[in-house]
Amino acid sequence: MPEDSILERAKEFEAFHDLEIIDAHCHVGPWYNFHVPRRGSIESMIESMDRVGVRYVCITAFRSIGPDMLRGNDEVAALQKRYPDRVLPYCTISPNYSQKDIQKELERTYADGFRAVKIHDFHGRAYDSSPYHVVYEFANQFHLPILAHTWGKQNGSVLARMCEKYPDANMLFAHGGSANREAYAQWANDLPNAYIDLVFSAQPYRNVEYFVANVPAEKILFGSDMPFLSLGQQIGKVLFARISDEAKRKLLSINARQLFSQAIELAEASS
């Protein structure tokens, strides 16, 4: 296959079903401070996935990032059961529940087939506050990936310290390049269990190229933030990037297939 085949196909807006793309950072549902078309339904997301050629989306419910962790995780569980061949579930943990309830929710969702965790400091607590240690302990024990919202050093530095403390939990630093780009590169280089995703509404010029040049391609994952953001808008930066097709395959599929291997195994067994 010629070196530029992905770029040339992207210019024709072909669907990339053959790449088995995995979108590592998605949500589902509406949100409080702006309008989300079609209430951010999974069906609207699957339509986008089919147009672009995305196999799986890893989803966390906005309701859980908002006020209701339990109902949000229930929504995700129901969607995973409805679309087992398209949806990989994140258990979203709010640190505003008791540590006992957090432990219970991790166990409940694990029993229901969740094999990844999402945390977001929109909940108002720092990533080294005590409720989060319950999450890290659990993920460390079961070798689970944790997707964490980050925005540069502000909260990424704290998460980097947690990476060192919990080496068997793989931490996916969301929004690589949003701020302090060099810090993301350093974390991904220095910490074996640190990965970065590339979600950003205002994707900076050649951000993908920067990370591929400065970080092993195995440590970078594609995510879109759908249904906040358009899948097409977010994947363009990878499809059109001035990097090799081999690196694009790693970012779009191979790396996520490895990081989410437990979830994919369960999904493929059930679908």
Add this chain to the structure above:
Amino acid sequence: MSLEFFDACTQIGTRTKGQPDQPYTISEYMDDMEHYGISGAVVYHATAREFDPADGNEQLLNEIVQRPNLDPQWVVLPPDTRELPPPEELVSQMTERRVSSARIFPKLQNFQANAFFLGELLDVLQSAQLPLFVEFGEIGWSDVIHLCTEFPRLQLVLTKVGYRETRYLPAILRKLENLTLDTALLANHGLLEEYCAWFGSGRFVYSSLWPFLDPANAIAMIGYSALPDADKQAIAAGNLRKLLRRDSDA
């Protein structure tokens, strides 16, 4: 299908506070145009934004000479400061020198975007059918509403409207028919399809915001949208051509 892209917002020239790896020359932009499949662009000069509009506007024309696919855009100021020629003369120069649009930076360049400060200039721009471009961060909704209602024949192109503005945008688009939005940061899942159904595809234009953002963002959003091909092509290039009255170039 492939699409032709005509870029509504690019800046060339060295900057006061640039990122080390951000490009700034015409040749770098031309190289990116080829890579991303962009056939033409509206261009203003960083010197006009960050130093002096009169100087930067002139520098722009010197730098893009013999680049017919680049559409020069001049940065303009309130006429009373007399830093630029009087409105009639300024717009006459623009027309003669193939400058097809104007841009203001009211916040950065320290004035208010309203009829009191800009009225005489905007009257002339709307008579000459030259669109006015402005970044959302430079102006805000109150001034957008004021300008579009006070100058109903002026085509206002609002750039860099972010995805969190969706509680404002439906009323704005419904009530201000002379307003066009660029799609660079209007990145919401499904929003382009929804707004095209509500307001028509004629209200949107592609822009890259080069050299600050990745040109692929909006290219892929338009290309992979659920819109009919004709609407995609209108947003990618056709609508901007109409605004700039370059229809015959297509």
